[in-house]
Every structure is written in structure tokens, then in C-alpha cells.
Amino acid sequence: MAGDTRASMNMTGPVMRVGDVADAVVEAAREDNPDKEILVDDHIAYLRIQADGELIVRRETVEQYLGRPFEMRELEVNLSGFAGQIETHTDYIRFYLEKKL
Numbered sequence: 712m713a714g715d716t717r718a719s720m721n722m723t724g725p726v727m728r729v730g731d732v733a734d735a736v737v738e739a740a741r742e743d744n745p746d747k748e749i750l751v752d753d754h755i756a757y758l759r760i761q762a763d764g765e766l767i768v769r770r771e772t773v774e775q776y777l778g779r780p781f782e783m784r785e786l787e788v789n790l791s792g793f794a795g796q797i798e799t800h801t802d803y804i805r806f807y808l809e810k811k812l
Contacts, residue, residue, distance in 0.1 A: 723795030723806040724761040732789045733758045735776035739768045765807040
């Protein structure tokens with residue numbers, strides 16, 4: 712197979728409009744998932760933030776990078792889409808896959 716597409720098929724995470732919240736989510740994703748490689752594809756108007764299988768972003772970590780209070784619903788407002796499934800809580804958001812290819 713030319714290029715292993717299975718790896719890209721197992722990626723999950725948010726697609727966010729470019730801005731301060733997206734930048735903070737990128738940094739929070741890196742900090743909150745230290746055992747994972749976080750890939751960021753910059754498409755000028757939006758960022759695709761991905762990890763293999765699961766990606767967690769914590770409210771507290773986003774607040775640290777924004778330097779202000781933050782509610783998870785603000786992340787949802789800046790969310791253009793996502794890959795995988797999503798689980799939302801007041802303190803974190805989780806993107807994940809039930810099955811991997």
C-alpha cells in the first residue's frame with residue numbers, strides 16, 4: 712500500500728477556527744496528552760488537531776494558556792468539526808475512537 716493510510720484513519724481530534732482559543736487548545740492537547748504525538752495541520756482559516764485513538768483537552772489547561780477563565784462550551788463554539796467521537800464534560804472534552812483500523 713502506498714503510504715500507510717491506516718494511521719491517518721485512527722486519528723481523532725477537533726477542527727477549530729484559528730484564534731486564541733485554538734492556539735490554547737493546541738498547547739493544552741500537548742500538555743494533557745504527554746504520551747501522544749499531537750499533529751496540527753494549519754489550513755489558514757482552521758486548525759486540525761489530531762492524535763492517534765484519543766485526545767483529551769482539560770478546561771484548566773486551556774485556562775492556563777489563555778490566561779483567563781474558560782468554559783468548555785467556548786471550545787464548542789470554536790469547533791468547526793471533529794474526527795472520531797466526542798465526550799464533553801464541564802472540566803474536559805475527550806475525542807476518541809471506539810474501534811481502530
